[in-house]
Amino acid sequence: MDMPVNQKAPLNGVLRRGQYTEEQLAALHRRMSAAALRRRRIKTSVLVALNVVVALFILFPLLYAVSVSLMTGSELFTMDMNLIPSAPTLENYLRAWAQVPLLRFILNSFLVAGCITLGQILTCSLAAFAFSFLNFKGKNVLFMLVMATMMVPGEATIISNYLTVSQLGILDTYLVLILPSLTSAMGIFLFRQFYMTFPISLYESAKLDGCGNLRFIVRILLPLTKSAIGAMSVYTFINAWNMYMWPLLVTGSQEMRTVQIGISMLDNTDAQSITLMMAGVVSVIIPSMIIFVVGQKQLIRGMFSGAVKG
């Protein structure tokens, strides 16, 4: 198979049709598809590598906290670079839980966050129902009012709220932790957006069948809103769990402390205490992280289905 020199395939792979041999073509195909495969693999690997680096960077504080919480105090206090404990121990956790009533704190936070979540779901869905299915005077004005509350920063009200509750004498109770957070403008907005996607005929046909409003809400509406409720629950629970300023102001006794305040009791730069402190922090972060990871899909779907706007 003699090939004249001037008919050799050019290196960049651009062949002229009719001026090639079968072998040249096959060889070119092999070479180019291998190159394309290689390029794709490299692209993916680079992407993955970049992601690994960035993810490590973002997760670093958490990973470091876990690592320190598993170290002994003496191991921490060296000049060497030690990121990973050489002999991981759960000793810090045991001591942290013993030194500070963490169990009580966690129970408190669970109770408070749970009640807040339930309360918000109730008040927000009722309000959203009224805003989307019913017609009444001043509906738009009232809704604008609700939305306006999102613009008011916490600082504008926190002092007065403190004074109010202290005058009511309910400081240092579960009630004072739960009450102010029993509703949220964002929740109302979320539920309303969701309800607006239902056809009005859903409500009208129920009314024609003689179904009262409350029954409609409980029997028909709520079961259909599962995903919005799921999303809101995750978001509200995590935020309630992470509350810091309000519990700091209104609770003082050990029994009533929530987790975030509670672990700050471990705040100490003393050698032994740092590992203890990290153990406490990790213990408190874990529930919120678990709820987040589990409810992540729900949360994202609920918050961003059509709610993203400019």
Place this chain on the structure above:
Amino acid sequence: MNQLRQRLAEVSPYCYLIPCFAVFGMFLFYPFFKTIYLSLFLTDKLGKAKIFVGLKNYSDLLTSESFYNSILVTLIFVVIVVFGSMLLGLATAVLCSKTFPGIRAFSTAYALPMAIASSGAAMIFKVILNPTIGVFNKLTGLDINWISDPRYALICVAVLTAWLNSGINFLYFSAGLGNIDESIYERASVDGASGVQKFFRLTLPGLSPIIFYTLVVNIIQAFQSFGQVKILTQGGPGESTNLIVYSIYRDAFFNYKFGSAAAQSVILFLIIMALTLVMFKVEKKGVKY
């Protein structure tokens, strides 16, 4: 009987609004006005308004160096936080825009900071930034006492806050990226645009509505940062991290000057309102399609 029924029907919609407006009324509307009211008084230790001083609290603030320091510090803080967290959120969202093996795990990781409490995160950062045994100094070989150095304390608190906010920004930007129609990228490929050109001429403009929304949310949130300051620096060293929120807290609960604290709250509220209005005006002029 019918009249009663009719009355009931007219009134019943409002009944569904009672629970939420009760809470709003008691813990949002009332205290909002009460704050304004308090700001016009000097108070006793229990917070009862005692002496009417009109706008004196405000004039005192506006002539106090400490207050201007707070405002300056807060503005610098907000700029660093918003810039940093949005950049980080954008970067992570872009990294997760095309699928690859394991993308689910990475998405979870990037969004995770939103589940972390500011106080817990602050305690972790305290250890990381510890001058002697903190891993940061060990890694970089520097020997700076970060949190106790008035030059760097604010940056530390800002970085911490940026990290905390990057999670929610990742979610916003991911949603924004997902809203961009795939086919315009295909068309751009056929038109001959490079990856870089596609990013700057298609992706970023496509994100502009969500960028604006995220900016507003981030700014409002940055102004309300408290836990980190309380745990890391308590407003110091030397007032270099005395953000307005912390200053309000200190004035009210350590100095018992509720009136002055209330006045600061009002000023802070006005600043945020002004910023938001300016941004809406700018948005109206810009993004329009």
Place this chain on the structure above:
Amino acid sequence: MAEIVLKNISKIYDKGQRAVSDFSLHIHDGEFIVFVGPSGCGKSTTLRMIAGLEEISEGELWIGDELCNYAEPGERDLSMVFQNYALYPQMSVYDNMAFSLSVRKVPKDQIARRVDKAAEMLDIKHLLNRRPGQLSGGQKQRVAIGSAIMREPRAFLMDEPLSNLDAKLRAHMRVELAALHQKLGATMIYVTHDQTEAMTLADRIVVMKEGRIQQVASPAELYSRPTNLFVAGFIGSPAMNFVRGTVEEGEQNIVFRSRNGLCLPLTFDQAAGLWPRCKGREVVLGIRPEDILPTQAVNRVLGRMDGRLTACEGLGHETILHLETADGEFAARVKERTGARAGDAASLWVDMEKAHFFDGETEQNLFYQWSDCE
């Protein structure tokens, strides 16, 4: 402009499923060629392979004598119009059209001139400052086409560009596209599922089914000489009527006898071609609605069908009669105003000369086979 040659192109996905198999086609310079077929037949995938948006698993793609299998979409010098127009939402119409040139750093004055020319041609000059969000469907379509014209590419690729428009607008745009092709003389590769668009626009039509080419021919040829049952049934509206049966010796001549007793005489040529070749085999007879006559016409070999009318669709210039017989329902297209009404018993006459015959098993046309030869 350039010739485009596809040789044995295939698209195979990871799990081994073939979206396109062994697609070979020689597209001439300046030709308007249409890929048509039902959903999922691979026509869009083939177009995207030509554009470079999908990888070619097997075979070669030659554009203007250059092998383009591995060239980036932007290097192939093609323009594409998408089904949903794919207009850049944040850019004005002017910038949308200018985009493909501005990414190649073409000087601004040249861009301005070309945008002006294209906008003039498509009558969208008054829209240049608007955003896509402010345009109607038809206007968006014209902007998309205008953007494609800008680069004066070697060929235009169009992926169902009219599918999202309403019927009237679609008919109007069809005419405009045909006029544009005349004016530009450009090679156009057009994908659609609508056989009417294919028939009216194409120089040649490629009929596809399940990833394979069924037939490539001009609209007239496709209509009168379909190579198999699928093409025969796909092209033409209302669709061709089919009856299954056998070819037998009748009393005086060879006849086609259906399963349920319909007996149709064959012409001399048909008889010669089918008997004794198809003795004992199942044969499918196909007849187009316009070849079923309401009255006995002289000088024609006619077959008689009896049955009951289930519907009479009066379209004004013609009527479509639906006749229910023992062998199923037949659609007939008649020009005359008949007094017939639904429910009446009726007899219709099949113009046997126009009948098509397909093998019952292989579904191939027994008198004509299209072959894929270059």
